[in-house]
Amino acid sequence: MSLAPRAVLVHRRTEYEELIAHHGTPGQAAFFLASRGRSVAEVEQRHRRQAEALARAAAAVPLDWRRTRVERADLPRFLFEPEDVVVVVGQDGLVANVAKYLDGQPVVGVDADPGRNPGVLVRHRADALAALLPAAARSGARHLEERTMVEAVADDTQRLLALNEVYVGQPGHQTARYRLAVDGEPAEPQASSGVLVGTGTGATGWCRSAWLERGGPLALPGAAAPALAWFVREAWPSPATGTAQVHGLLDAGRQLVLTVESDRLVAFGDGIEADALELTWGQTIRLGVAPTRLRLLG
Template sequence: MRTVSNMIAVVTRETRLEGLKQRWGTSNQADFLLGAAVKHEVERRRQVRARRGIAVSETDLCEFADSAIELTDREVYEEEDAQYNESLQQLYRELDLGIPVREVDRSFLANFDFGRCLAVVVIGQDGLVANVAKYAGDLPVIGVNPDPLRYDGVLLPFQVREARAAMQRVMKQQARFEPITLAEVNTITGQRMVAFNDFFVGCRTHASARYTLEADGRRESQSSSGVLISTGAGATGWMSSVFNMAAGISRFTTDSELPRLSLARDERKLMWAVREPFVSRHSSADNIMGILNDGDELVLGSLMPTQGVIFSDGVEDDFLEFNSGNIATFSVSEQQARLVVG
């Protein structure tokens, strides 16, 4: 049972600049290592030209440096960081509605008690909304775009200046919502997880995953680099890479384009695909893709003694162990995300 709603949760995540500082300790150290990376890349490209007997001019060296700097441009990181923090401070001013506001870093989502919240405001990239939705339950989720010039904002319908009005509509129960279909997995060990975009099932390392797969009454043993189970929201994400690979192979071998499957975000269906299936004496690849309608199940049984995992929405640190003897059932979840759109 949910306790009394008495706060607004604002979910944030570190900027790339903050990530650099955490990795390298100080701004000066980060600057030094970024500069060293540029010099290393320029020298690498010069040596490649030299091995081919191609002369390198000063203009070439400048072009090498410009290209390398694009990958390590500290000014871009600083601009992103400044814009994000400015937007965050403005957001707090917009949400000054007489209700306590609690900031929650992305890394603490799995342990935060959302049952105390009236709503969840997400300020970041689209992927942060996906990370939040599976923990927020049926709470209204308000996606705020902190940097419209950099972020597409597919799941971030509001500018910072619009957050106050959006929250007021939620408080008055006048907000418009888009229901988002979630995927769900349940294991025989009693564990449950939901996904906004997708599930990955496989091995923690780059070793092949071994498992049995059962769908549409067909069951087979497989060995692959993992299985993806995607919602409509995730169909343009990780799952799209499967279609990209298949389309590229089709163009190369037959000079034709394969059609792509798509699902609406509120459609009560999932799609699944096996990544890089391997055929051997012990594994087959007859059943490598399908659609799960509401009420259908995809059942996977682990044949991996160790390192088997299930995680959702790209969050590898929050995973379910999926080792030998464990069986996981994937289906359309009864739980839906409620994305505020107006």
């Protein structure tokens, strides 16, 4: 007998909850903002909208399903099951935060604050979940959109997945030194502000910024395309370092290879610096298209 699906509601603490946690009481939080010419009313309203969206999402879960909630900070310790349907209630970035912990489970993005979020990944309203959840749980659901992810693997087996991009560089964003090569091509010693390797989903964020600064030197991949774009940030020419290889595309099967020549570099995904791979002098890290893909309900 197979297990009933489990709805996993993923959310993050609101700005209002963060203020209360920092200042101790609602009154102290309101006083802190008022003393700086700001009102607590706006963050309270966003907090209420988030709470309402979560309540509606929970109420939409079929009665014969299992259910649980997980806060973003607890994702590294949470064990997802194969039967899970993941309901992300919040902002687009929260989908990226959870994607790295999944292995094919369908994701439904719920916009908790319509009009404030772009809604690229959180496309649905909580009121629509009653119909969406059974559709997402069906094997081979036609409306599940598969999005490419990027994988970084170090030579000591450390591994990192990201939906938008992986950054490799100095933890303090100082000059990073390394040798860079695309599989099968000669390596180039470089000194730069770090390297970005991004997906088509990430092409609307950090990678797009790098792309625009270069004047659009290449066509960025689509969200479902099995390809990645990579950019070297502020490469520095010197007698010992070059700038010939500063951007490119990686098709499935090709990898960008960095050999560390700094005392310490880090690699982190989707802007989460707290969950970084630690790299030391002489180590190698390989970045390419991940075998795992995000399955997002369209």
